[in-house]
Amino acid sequence: MTAVDAIIIGAGQAGPPLANRLTGAGMKVALVERGRFGGTCVNTGCTPTKTMVASAYAAHLARRARDYGVVVEGAIGVDMAAVKARADAVVAHSRDGVEKWLRGMPGCTVLRGHATFTSPTEVRIGSEVLSAPRIFVNVGGRAVTPPIPGANDVPHLNNSSILGLDRVPEHLVIVGGSYVGLEFGQMFRRFGAAVTVVEMQPHLIPREDAEVSAAIEEILRAEGIALRTGARCIALAPHERGATVQIHCAEGSPTVVGSHVLLAVGRRPNTDDLGLDRAGVATDGHGFITVDDTLATNVPGIWALGECNGHGAFTHTAYNDFEIVAANLLDGASRRLSERIPAYALYIDPPLGRVGMTEAEARASGRALLVGSRPMTRVSRAVEKGETQGFMKVVADARTRQILGAAILGVGGDEAIHGVIDMMNVRAPIDAYRRAVPIHPTVSELIPTVLAEMKPVG
């Protein structure tokens, strides 16, 4: 048995920076990774998808070239093998960077293999057993295969296997109209596939405000994506051209035949094969490791960071978990998970940048509210760019005059939302924002205007 000061399981978004901080503080650290360095984000999540979204945007803009007075002769084609090669290269560069960083980190030993707990202070990797007074679990999650009839009878894709396609599917049917499904849906439509999105709920991304969902549906339909919402009886069956997806919607054809089916219906934590019971670590009913406000589990000396604790399904939330744990352990801080203001983006084009509460959540909280909004048709930068779909909306507490949440669906929305994120994190009132002098012409410059025009609601 090898004794170290700390064991980290998983080289995803929290593990490597934590190894860096712990070794920097003089600890001997062992980091175990069973798969690819960088985890989901680098290999099968953020990095490949956003690289491919960029290719899809290039194809889209090339088709719209005439709108800008640019002449492109002939039809716009997409070389899927080249799109894939570009994404693979960006991913490989990032993954190799994480591996090199860890292997060159003084005080850090990298072990390859599947880690399982054998006790609250011991972890086995193959024939090797490590012990440490501190163990950090950063094992992430994986795509769920839903229990829909026929799912085992038909070959289907998930967020990992779809990245292996080097030809554009004839007709991609996506089961799941949320963040992952919509990014792939628009991207493959722009690559030239027919795309149908099948969603059980009456609207896409139903956690967002209804007007946000409706605007996104309009954007996707305008590109020729078929949306089959309210699909209550989803089932798969083999078909000579690929697969039949049964929908049984109230309206329209009850089935759709696709050459390829992508199941994008959620993720589950990688905690079922970790031997957590041998360490006595508690999980919830979905397998997420139960943690307190400092990311500590119920077993002293064991922490859970990132997607596996169920408190965030994003790279930035996993990284923030690392920051909280490192600051509390090494800097004498008392940072808390509950201080985190949720923020994220949906990377369709135009993107949706989101922070804090939706308007529906803010209304349900019973507060008196101020709400301001503006269509992107009234944002000069969007007009100048010829990309005027979407709108921005900000919700504030009428009493404290602090922002509760915002949505920017529009060109640059994923960047412009950061002005609001920063305001919310310093808990500044809207009046402070209104004194700022933003740069013209930008999407961000209209946020103070939206704040100035807010109206009471509720």
Ligand SMILES: Cc1cc2nc3c(=O)[nH]c(=O)nc-3n(C[C@H](O)[C@H](O)[C@H](O)COP(=O)(O)OP(=O)(O)OC[C@H]3O[C@@H](n4cnc5c(N)ncnc54)[C@H](O)[C@@H]3O)c2cc1C
């Ligand atoms: C298609 C898609 C697109 C996404 N896009 C974005 C985006 O744009 N922005 C964003 O913020 N988030 C995005 N996400 C989510 C983001 O990728 C994840 O939330 C993030 O990677 C979670 O990080 P993590 O550190 O918790 O886990 P991971 O990154 O999954 O890392 C966990 C690591 O642990 C390893 N591991 C697991 N079990 C063991 C074990 N027993 N022993 C040893 N090693 C183990 C795994 O191999 C893996 O390398 C996307 C996800 C998907 C699927």
